[in-house]
Amino acid sequence: MxxxxxxxxxxxxxxxxxxxxxxxxxxxxxxxxxxxxxxxxxxxxxxxxxxxxxxxGAAKFGRDARDGSDFITAPELTPFFARTLARQFAPLIAERLPAVMEFGAGTGRLAADLLLALETEGALPSRYAIVELSGELRERQRQTLTERAPHLADRVVWHDTLPERFEGVIVGNEVLDAMxxxxxxxxxxxxxxxxxxxxxxxxxxxxxxxxxxxxxxxxxxxxxxxxxxxxxxxAEAEGFIRAVGAMLARGVAFFIDYGFPASEYYHPQRSxxxxxxxxxxxxxxxxxxxxxxxxITAHVNFTGVAEAAVEAAMQVAGFCSQARFLMNAGITELLMTLDPNDTRAFLPAANAVQKLLSEAEMGELFKVIALSRGMRMIDGDDHDAPALAGFQRGDRTHSL
Ligand SMILES: C[S@@+](CC[C@H](N)C(=O)[O-])C[C@H]1O[C@@H](n2cnc3c(N)ncnc32)[C@H](O)[C@@H]1O
Incomplete structure (x- = not known):
């Protein structure tokens, strides 16, 4: 060894x-x-x-090595990540997409904080399905939900494989990089x-x-x-995206991860x-x-993800940096609901949000891609779902 x-x-x-x-x-x-x-x-x-x-049984997620953990992810860093996603998901849930599905839910923080935020937005999903490969993580998720959102925990169901058919909103944070x-x-x-x-x-x-x-x-x-x-x-991540496309009868899947379009991924200088x-x-x-x-992780080739999605009859509904997506979806307005004079609450929250947005940290390297199926997302009268606020400025779908 x-x-x-x-x-x-x-x-x-x-x-x-x-x-x-x-x-x-x-x-x-x-x-x-x-x-x-x-x-x-x-x-x-x-x-x-x-x-x-x-x-x-490795601890995996946490703030520093003292708790035996190895890395920290956005949902662990701050609930403002989940709250901002909730602002994007709420109008979709309201438009006849009543269920949410999360892939690889880690400690369960995103599930708990999303459910709480969706409750605040008045857009609680009828069901929150978690697809989780690990029995140990499933137990941690159950515990987190019982502690943080006990009155909502009975909406959560677990799957160890993809169900045959799903209608709703899908989310996977840092899942594709682990394939x-x-x-x-x-x-x-x-x-x-x-x-x-x-x-x-x-x-x-x-x-x-x-x-x-x-x-x-x-x-x-x-x-x-x-x-x-x-x-x-x-190949595995792309096969996974095709399987998501085969399962998704109607809805939008959001994947958030570090990576690039193929032109950057396979740039001769990235040797x-x-x-x-x-x-x-x-x-x-x-x-x-x-x-x-x-x-062990590798960055995501988002062009490969987009191509696999199109092969599986999904459409790319948006692609941009995490910073752009979170700002478009209203993270700064959410932060401003805290009192800046209450420095004990405001400063740690502002620091964590800064980490999500900063170009030098997660803001630029991390991207958000949205893949839709069976939805027409356009502004104006002729639509059956609202346009996705997260991509309204700085959409880079053309770069894929
Ligand atoms: C880096 S962790 C991210 C955990 C969590 N989403 C977070 O942000 O804290 C990667 C997760 O992806 C999960 N994963 C990998 N392949 C998966 C698959 N095919 N279906 C569902 N989950 C998967 C892993 O089991 C692991 O829980």
Missing amino acids: QKVASLPLPPQDALEASNALALCIGDAIDAGGGWIGFDRYMSMALYAPRLGYYSG PVRLFAREGGRWYERGVRREGAAGFAYQDRVLADAEIPAAIAAIPGDHDMVTETH GGTLMCHYRHHAHPDPFLYPGLQD
């Missing part, structure tokens, strides 16, 4: 779970003739039953698929396999130049790829450190 001197050592029971997962991954590598694709490795490291990062990616390396002008082999007694290392021309994914074959580079493709790992609030590039005890 690899260690990094500067990172905190996991407790003994966590190390034992990680060793058990490493044995399973080693078996998969042996069964694959000494090599597995990186997507298979990432899938096992994050989702192997009981031992994967999201299936096991396994394939890795590719260009070296000396030639493309390789970067996979995983065993290294030493219980470790893993990258190993590249030459690709025949026909095996090179179109998105990367088109990258100009012949300089060395590493990048990713996102190091976007794979990143999070362990105790340290971001680092080594996916083989403590398998099952750290998060």
